[in-house]
Amino acid sequence: MRAVLVTTFGGPEQARIARTDLPVPGPGQVRIRNEALAVHPADLAVRAGHLAALLPEQSAYRLGWDTAGVVDAVGAGVESVRPGDRVIGLIHWFASRNGTHGDQAVLPADAVAPAPAGLTAAEAVTLPLNGLTALQALDTAADTIGLREGGTLLVTGAAGGVGHFATQLALHRGLRVIAVARAGDRGQLLALGAEFVEGAEDGADTAAAVRELVPAGVDAVLDTALTGAPLLAAVRADGLFLAVRPPAAPAPERGIRVHVVDVRPDGGGLAALAELAEGGALTTRIAAAYPLDQVAAAHAHAARGGVRGAVVLTV
Structure with a gap:
């Protein structure tokens, strides 16, 4: 072969x-x-x-x-x-x-x-690698800080492989999603139902723009763009920072927990993703x-x- x-x-x-x-x-x-x-x-x-x-x-x-x-x-x-x-x-x-x-x-x-x-x-x-990474990140947020319907999630790299699935899954769960991506991705992300912030080279500028939309700070951030520590300013005290690679995981502050998502094979999770894709909830x-x-x-x-x-x- x-x-x-x-x-x-x-x-x-x-x-x-x-x-x-x-x-x-x-x-x-x-x-x-x-x-x-x-x-x-x-x-x-x-x-x-x-x-x-x-x-x-x-x-x-x-x-x-x-x-x-x-x-x-x-x-x-x-x-x-x-x-x-x-x-x-x-x-x-x-x-x-x-x-x-x-x-x-x-x-x-x-x-x-x-x-x-x-x-x-x-x-x-x-679906498997990117979808499971997104799904397991959201499950971690639910288990760690009780992120449920009505909560707020910031997704950087929201038009990328993991970010695109995470945005859709979070919206399906009833979360408010603030999507960070390039200007050209605005229309697609708004069409999904997310709110949009154009990504900036300086993560502090991104955090400031997010705070204008969510003055109290988001409950959690899934940082697929590897922005890192500057995004902590966008997260409320005692919130959650989800990194997808260890080097982009900042030191905790203000009670914010930091977790690195290391995807694990999971047939049950894949079956759930497949069902959502069949039903049109995941594109x-x-x-x-x-x-x-x-x-x-x-x-x-x-x-x-x-x-x-x-x-x-x-x-």
């Missing part, structure tokens, strides 16, 4: 197709014949070598976090899915360092869920689709600034 491997860190051309053995699912695992795969910033960072210091040295790294496809084999003890089932799934790449990008992938059975009806595989594969976006053998071109596209929607590999 084909797999996308990185053997030398560098530019997009270092994401290469290689022939590997067909993986065999072990107990509690399923093998998926991939139909669509999403290319994420984390894939680009690994390929470029930006995270080399954090990775154990090995001869090759297979990229990929998520998949949409068809189950073609199951391991012992798996009863939740059967060969022929259309599914979506997620692995935590940094835990396995053996990703999904290729013709087939093996995942734990509890990390997959039925694919949403009515969506193509390319549309469905936009997906595709920026571009490339066949698997054009993975280098897909990496180059994903590296462009301001990409809106997922860059997808089709298999």
Whole structure:
């Protein structure tokens, strides 16, 4: 089978197709014949070598976090899915360092869920990593500070992969959403039902603009744009700051709790996202689709600034 491997860190051309053995699912695992795969910033960072210091040295790294496809084999003890089932799934790449990008992938059975009806595989594969990150961030806010209907959430990078899903999920839960993004994203975010603040290079300016809309401060912020500490000024005392990468997590102040969202595979969460997508409460976006053998071109596209929607590999 084909797999996308990185053997030398560098530019997009270092994401290469290689022939590997067909993986065999072990107990509690399923093998998926991939139909669509999403290319994420984390894939680009690994390929470029930006995270080399954090990775154990090995001869090759297979990229990929998520998949949409068809189950073609199951391991012992798996009863939740059967060969022929259309599914979506997620692995935590940094835990396995053996990703999904290729013709087939093996995942734990509890990390997959039925694919949403009515969506193509390319549309469905936009859900797992970004959708679960957004969902788990909102669940953390609900558990930590009781963020429920009527509460206020600030989302930076609201037009990006995680931010777009977080905005929709928060609105679906009845939250007031203040969306921070570029000026060109205003219309789309207002149409979803969010309030809009144009992102500024200085996070303090963004916080000041948010305080004009919410003088008492928002209950929580989900900082997908990695703005960091300056946004604390937009949060009420005893609120919550949700970061998506540790370097962007500020030191707590004024009783504000700080939590780094580290996505975890969760078939139940994926099933919930799929149901929302089927019902139209979640919309997906595709920026571009490339066949698997054009993975280098897909990496180059994903590296462009301001990409809106997922860059997808089709298999």
